[in-house]
Amino acid sequence: MTNWWNKNAQVRMDDFKAWVGEPDQPSRVYFRNYIIDKQYKSILDCGCGLAIDYFGFQNDKYDILYTGLDSCKHFVAANEANGI
Numbered sequence: 554m555t556n557w558w559n560k561n562a563q564v565r566m567d568d569f570k571a572w573v574g575e576p577d578q579p580s581r582v583y584f585r586n587y588i589i590d591k592q593y594k595s596i597l598d599c600g601c602g603l604a605i606d607y608f609g610f611q612n613d614k615y616d617i618l619y620t621g622l623d624s625c626k627h628f629v630a631a632n633e634a635n636g637i
Contacts, residue, residue: 562625563627573602573605574605575605577609585609596610601621601622604621606619
C-alpha cells in the first residue's frame with residue numbers, strides 16, 4: 554500500500570483531499586469532540602495523510618500534543634511544509 558501512495562499521492566492529491574474531507578466534516582468534529590470531552594492531552598495519528606485532524610484541533614483552539622505518522626513521502630513532505 555505504501556508503494557501505491559508513494560507513486561500516486563502527488564498526482565492524486567486532489568482526490569485524496571476529497572476522500573478525507575475537511576476539518577469541519579461531521580465525522581471529524583465528532584472525533585475531536587470525543588477527544589476534547591475525554592480531556593486527552595496527546596494524540597498519535599497513524600496514517601495521518603495531510604493531518605486534517607491537526608488543523609481541526611487548531612481551529613477549535615484545543616491544546617493537544619499532536620503526532621502524525623505516515624509512510625507516504627508526499628504526505629510527510631506536505632506536513633513538514635505546514636510545520637507539523
